[in-house]
Structures are given as C-alpha cells and as structure tokens.
Amino acid sequence: MVFLIPELSKFFRIDMHISEGVLNAPVLISGAALAIAGTAIGLKQMDYDRVAHVGVLSAAFFVASLIHVNVGPSSAHLVLNGMLGLLLGWTAFPAILVALILQSIFFQFGGITTLGVNTILMALPAVICYYAFRKLIHRSPMLAMMGSFACGFVSVLLSALLLGLALVFTEKNFWSLSGLIVAANLPVMIIEGIITVFCVAFLKKVHPEMLNQEIS
Amino acid sequence: MIPEVFAGGNSVIHSIDPRIKVVSALVYSLVIALSNSFIILLSALAISVALVMAAQLDTREVLKRLTVLWGFILLIWMLVPLTYPGATLFRIGPLGFSSPGVFLAAQISLKSTAILLSLMALLATMSIAAMGHALGCLGIPDKLVHLLLITYRYVFVMEQEYQRLIRAMKIRGFKPGTNLHSYQSYAYLVGMLFVHASARADRVSKAMKCRGFTGRFHSLRQFEPDPRNRLFTVFMVFIIILLATVEVWIQTIHS
Numbered sequence: 178m179v180f181l182i183p184e185l186s187k188f189f190r191i192d193m194h195i196s197e198g199v200l201n202a203p204v205l206i207s208g209a210a211l212a213i214a215g216t217a218i219g220l221k222q223m224d225y226d227r228v229a230h231v232g233v234l235s236a237a238f239f240v241a242s243l244i245h246v247n248v249g250p251s252s253a254h255l256v257l258n259g260m261l262g263l264l265l266g267w268t269a270f271p272a273i274l275v276a277l278i279l280q281s282i283f284f285q286f287g288g289i290t291t292l293g294v295n296t297i298l299m300a301l302p303a304v305i306c307y308y309a310f311r312k313l314i315h316r317s318p319m320l321a322m323m324g325s326f327a328c329g330f331v332s333v334l335l336s337a338l339l340l341g342l343a344l345v346f347t348e349k350n351f352w353s354l355s356g357l358i359v360a361a362n363l364p365v366m367i368i369e370g371i372i373t374v375f376c377v378a379f380l381k382k383v384h385p386e387m388l389n390q391e392i393s
Numbered sequence: 394m395i396p397e398v399f400a401g402g403n404s405v406i407h408s409i410d411p412r413i414k415v416v417s418a419l420v421y422s423l424v425i426a427l428s429n430s431f432i433i434l435l436s437a438l439a440i441s442v443a444l445v446m447a448a449q450l451d452t453r454e455v456l457k458r459l460t461v462l463w464g465f466i467l468l469i470w471m472l473v474p475l476t477y478p479g480a481t482l483f484r485i486g487p488l489g490f491s492s493p494g495v496f497l498a499a500q501i502s503l504k505s506t507a508i509l510l511s512l513m514a515l516l517a518t519m520s521i522a523a524m525g526h527a528l529g530c531l532g533i534p535d536k537l538v539h540l541l542l543i544t545y546r547y548v549f550v551m552e553q554e555y556q557r558l559i560r561a562m563k564i565r566g567f568k569p570g571t572n573l574h575s576y577q578s579y580a581y582l583v584g585m586l587f588v589h590a591s592a593r594a595d596r597v598s599k600a601m602k603c604r605g606f607t608g609r610f611h612s613l614r615q616f617e618p619d620p621r622n623r624l625f626t627v628f629m630v631f632i633i634i635l636l637a638t639v640e641v642w643i644q645t646i647h648s
Binding site for chain 2: 196197198199200201202205216220223225226228229230231232233234235236237239240241244246247248249255257260264271272274275276278279281282283284285286288289290348350353354357368371372373374375376379380383384387
C-alpha cells in the first residue's frame with residue numbers, strides 16, 4: 178500500500194476534489210445545501226463595491242493553485258484555501274465556488290453534481306481558519322509565525338478530513354481509503370503551513386491593509 | 394496554460410441555447426450520479442459519447458481530459474477491491490479482490506466517465522460569458538454571476554502576471570527544489586500575485602464606477618428562437634425520464 182501513497186496523493190491533492198460518481202445522494206445533497214448557505218452568507222457580506230475585489234482575488238487564487246512545488250521526487254499543487262480565508266473571510270465561499278466552476282469548465286476537474294461538496298471541502302476550512310487565526314497573525318512575531326503555519330496546515334488538514342468524511346458517509350467501508358487520503362496529504366499540509374508563514378509575513382510587510390480588513 | 398478548447402465550434406450542440414444546456418447537464422449528471430444499475434450506466438455512457446460526437450469535439454483533447462480522470466479511476470481500482478470487505482472474487486498472489494469492491498469500482502468508473510463526457514459536450518461548448526448570462530436568466534443571484542464573469546476575465550490577466558513573475562525568478566537563477574528557499578520564493582510569488590490582484594481590483598472597481606456601473610452587466614447576445622432548441626429539449630427530457638424510470642423500476646424489482 179505504501180508505494181501507492183505518492184500517486185494517490187497526486188490525485189487527491191488536485192485541490193481536494195471529489196470526482197463525479199463516487200458519492201451518494203444524501204452526501205451530495207447535504208453538501209449542496211451547506212454550500213448554498215455558506216455562499217449566501219458570503220454574498221450578503223460582499224456588496225457591489227467589493228465584487229471586483231473578490232473576483233480579482235479569486236482569479237489570483239485560481240492561478241496560484243495551479244502552481245506546482247517540488248516535494249522530494251514528486252510535486253504538489255498549492256491549495257491556499259487557508260490564505261484565501263484570511264484575506265476574504267466568509268466571502269471565500271463565493272470566491273471558491275466560482276473558482277471551482279471555472280475549473281470544471283476549463284479542465285473538467287470536479288463537476289456539477291459534486292460542486293457543492295467540493296465547495297464545502299475548500300471553503301469551510303477557509304472560514305474556520307479565518308476565525309481561528311485572523312487575530313493571532315497580528316501578535317508577536319513568534320506567535321504570528323505559529324499562527325500562520327497552523328492556518329496553512331489546519332486548512333488542508335480540515336479539507337482532507339472533510340473529504341474522508343464525505344467518503345465514509347457515502348460508504349462505511351471507505352474508512353481505510355479515507356485514512357490513506359489524510360495520510361497522503363500530510364506533506365501538503367506541512368508545505369502549505371510553510372508557504373502561509375512566508376506569504377503572511379510578506380503581505381504584512383508589503384500590503385498590510387489586505388490582512389487587516391474587518392469583513393464581518 | 395489555461396485552455397478553453399471546446400467553446401468554439403459550430404456543431405448542433407454549440408448552437409443550442411446555453412440555458413437549456415446548463416439545465417440539462419445538471420439534471421442529466423444528477424440522474425447518472427444517483428443510478429446504480431449497469432444497464433442504465435452503460436446506456437448513459439453511450440448517450441454521453443453520442444453527445445460528444447454530436448458536438449464534434451477534438452478527440453485528442455477529449456482523451457487528454459479522460460486520462461486525468463482515468464488516473465484517478467485506476468487508483469480506485471487498486472484500492473477499493475482490496476480494502477472492501479466481502480466475498481473474494483479472485484486473487485493475485487496474496488491480494489484478494491472482493492466482488493462487491495470490484496462491483497463498486499466498476500460503477501464509479503462508468504458514472505464518472507459518462508458524466509465527464511456529458512459535461513464536455515454540454516457545458517464546455519459555451520463561452521463563460523454565455524454561461525454567466527444563462528445562469529443569470531436561471532435565477533442565480535446577480536452578484537454571483539458578476540463574480541463569475543469578473544473572475545473569468547481576470548484569470549487570464551493573473552496568469553500573465555504569474556508568467557511574468559516566474560520568468561523574472563528564472564532569469565535570476567531560481568531553481569525549484571525541496572528546500573526552504575524554494576518554498577519562500579513561491580510564497581513571495583503568491584503574495585505578490587495577491588498584492589497585484591488587490592491593486593488591480595481597486596483600479597478596476599474605480600474604472601467601473603467611472604463608467605457608471607450600476608450593478609448590471611448587459612449581454613449583447615440575444616437568444617434567438619431556434620427550432621433546434623425545442624428539439625434538443627424534447628430529446629434531453631425524453632432521455633432523462635427514460636433513464637430515471639428504468640432505474641427506479643430496476644431498483645424496485647431488486648428490493
């Protein structure tokens with residue numbers, strides 16, 4: 178089984194997508210319902226003046242998530258949902274939904290029936306990380322560093338856990354598969370943590386207003 | 394890097410009203426995702442292939458997208474039959490493949506291939522602008538539609554921005570590796586992308602206001618009445634009802 182892990186992670190790492198045809202009706206429907214609720218909150222907090230702002234950031238997120246970084250002999254896509262959460266708060270929901278729609282049109286990653294579940298996988302951790310870490314990243318340098326590492330790490334961890342949960346709720350015999358997915362994404366979590374540390378430090382130096390916005 | 398290969402074309406499918414295509418793609422793929430019997434899944438696969446052929450898509454591009462999916466499916470085939478409990482169907486050395494596992498993996502493969510093909514034929518054959526307009530007509534909130542259109546518009550700009558930054562890094566001798574320096578450089582690259590995005594968003598938003606943006610995009614494209622639209626709708630409704638009824642019928646027999 179071990180030899181499969183790099184390969185496995187390559188496929189489940191593609192922005193934490195669940196492919197079409199895997200999940201059952203209750204999971205798909207509850208995913209869609211939750212995604213609609215989250216998106217509604219996000220849209221409510223985004224007035225027309227901010228649409229351009231969120232749209233351009235969402236485009237940057239889309240492009241940044243296509244960047245590969247080397248992990249030993251293999252490579253990984255950046256996920257960056259924690260970072261987007263810090264920048265956008267609840268508005269991360271519509272931003273991620275739109276990025277996923279574009280991905281399914283451009284590359285046919287994910288699809289329409291899984292759109293809700295995939296939005297939740299990415300956006301819910303983003304919002305959780307926003308509330309958990311937005312204050313911490315402005316504390317003393319040491320705390321800020323730990324906070325931003327945790328933000329990157331936890332956002333991917335939560336995404337992987339949600340993905341595993343969606344699989345287990347579909348089919349209780351998917352336990353071992355879900356475990357493998359979470360394990361396979363461990364290197365990605367660490368890399369996301371490191372990237373988020375540097376990215377937050379960079380933004381604090383270059384454009385601190387981006388991180389200071391009180392959105393809610 | 395970011396392709397939109399199927400959007401252009403002048404097949405029958407390309408000329409159908411985007412609203413009809415969006416709705417039928419959604420309902421059709423839902424029916425497939427929720428079906429379980431092999432007869433239904435195989436016929437859905439055949440219908441999807443027929444749709445792709447009707448849309449006259451570039452076979453090589455279609456296959457390229459399918460290979461990505463099949464990589465994932467291959468993993469499912471390697472993992473699910475091995476980890477799934479149940480009667481062993483056959484063994485290869487110490488590895489036992491359980492029959493419910495093989496069954497499930499086959500279902501997933503058929504479903505996902507059929508849905509992916511239908512998405513290529515129905516959704517990828519329209520421009521995002523047309524799709525945004527169609528979504529607006531279908532009652533999706535205006536703000537979300539605007540967000541989709543603006544994101545689409547700036548994906549290409551941001552990609553150029555990314556290419557410019559990565560080129561600058563390469564000129565300065567950046568070689569990606571598994572080390573802290575590489576990750577730091579990538580993080581700064583991403584950070585710079587966000588900073589540029591934010592600055593650009595400010596300018597875009599001001600420019601839009603200067604031009605009197607009131608919260609409405611006007612589409613110049615009119616959906617002309619076309620008898621082919623009605624024909625296509627009837628065809629899709631017929632197919633969807635047929636698949637759904639047979640599936641429900643088979644399931645009631647089995648239970």
